[in-house]
Amino acid sequence: MRELIERLDVADNGAAGALRVIDHFDHLVEAGAATTPLVRAAAALAGCPAGFHDASRTLTRRFASNGQALPDDADHIWPRLSVPGRPGSSVWLERVGDAGPLDPLVLERYVRALQSSTTGMVGSTTATIRIACDADTSSADRRDAVAKLGLSWPITVVATALGVRLSSRSTPIGNHVITLFTGLPTFAAGVRAGTARADALPDLPLGVGRALVALRVTDRVDGPGASIVLHHHLSALASIAERFTPEQAAAVEDVRRIEALLPGHPWVVDIVQAVLDRSSLRQAASVLHVHHSTLQERLAWLANHIGYALTHPGGRQRAAVAVLLWRVAQAA
Incomplete structure (x- = not known):
């Protein structure tokens, strides 16, 4: 073969x-x-960066033409080819401008080589869940994954902390555990989770992101707020939580004021949450296990330190956003 290549180099x-x-x-x-x-x-061989994505392992590899490893680049989407026999896997060339004359052949042989390789292939439930939830998975592979898992629509996507497995359909994805349920799940006591509903195949990757947003704004399991949050119940609040990174949320002045008070007054967030979630101060005091007069005293003290009163309509709205962003900041 190599002698033939040398002769053809001339001809x-x-x-x-x-x-x-x-x-x-x-x-x-x-x-x-x-x-x-x-x-x-x-x-x-193509003379441009090339990439490989394997949803079953949440793995992405990119290399420049000189062999240098490149970081994952989620901001750019290149035309992809699925790898038959490896569900959730795809390849691409990052060619700017017109395709090179050998690009189709490089991609074809690249795909064939990956088909022949068994390195890293995973056939477990973990891999199947990751394929179903991965945004880069083809519709056909996602459909097969959902069928293999025995799921039917609507599907509830649940996000929990690492180490918290809710069923046999739980798997780590990134820094969290994702679980898929048919319909609405029933949670045991002591669970902290964010959930989102998926009604069709494209909703599954979106559902993972939405469930993670919901998880970010949950309260601890013994707190006065909700430890299980449904994304669709957040409504407009979800839009706020999605647009702030933890670092950006922590920099908001109202969040900084809350954070500054906590070392000496750890009850601040609980009081704000209880007052926001209950229709009366007496109900809030009951949830907090304090006397009604004690709650009133603490609210007066808090108003002096944060610059607004929770008992006023404008203050409630401001406090709701402040606590929401404080929870986002804690999710770092």
């Missing part, structure tokens, strides 16, 4: 280039190459 450079692509990937397959060398080879 037909295009044919030589094509044979070089085929030969290179064939050698990698024969050597049992793992995923990383295959991505590097695609980038080098």
Whole structure:
């Protein structure tokens, strides 16, 4: 093969280039190459960055044409090819401008090589859940994953902290555990979770993001607020929570005031939450296990330190946003 490539370099450079692509990937397959060398080879042969995504492992690999590893780039979406036999896997070339003459061949041999490689292939429930929830999974692979999991619509996506598994359909994704349920689940006592509803295939990846937003604004399980939050119940508040990073939320003046008071007065957030969630101060006092007069005294003290009163309509709205953003800030 290599002697033929050398002869064709003189007679037909295009044919030589094509044979070089085929030969290179064939050698990698024969050597049992793992995923990383295959991505590097695609980038080098195409002369542009190449990428690989495997939803079953929440894995993305990108390499420049010189072999340098590149970080994941979620801001740019390149045309992708699915890898048959590897559900949730896709490849791409990051070519700016017109496609190169060998791009189709590079992609074809790249996909074939990945099909031949069994490195990193996962056939577990964990992999299936990740495929179902991954935004880059093809519709066909997501549909197959949902069927394999035995789920039917509507599906509830539940986000919890790492280590909290709610069922056999729970798996770690990123820094949280994601669980999928058919219909509305019933939660045991002591669970802290965010949930979102998915009615169709495209809703599953969106549901993961929404469930994580809901989780960010939950209260602790023994707090006066909700430890299980449904995204659709947040409504407009969800839009606020989604638009702030923890760092941005922590920088808001009203959030900084709350945070500054907590070291000496750890009851501040609980009082605000209880007053916001109850229709009367007596109900709030009961939830907080304090006397009605004690609650009134603390509210008066709090108003002097945060600059507004929770018992006034404008103050309630301001406090609701402040506590929401404080919870977002704590989710860092």
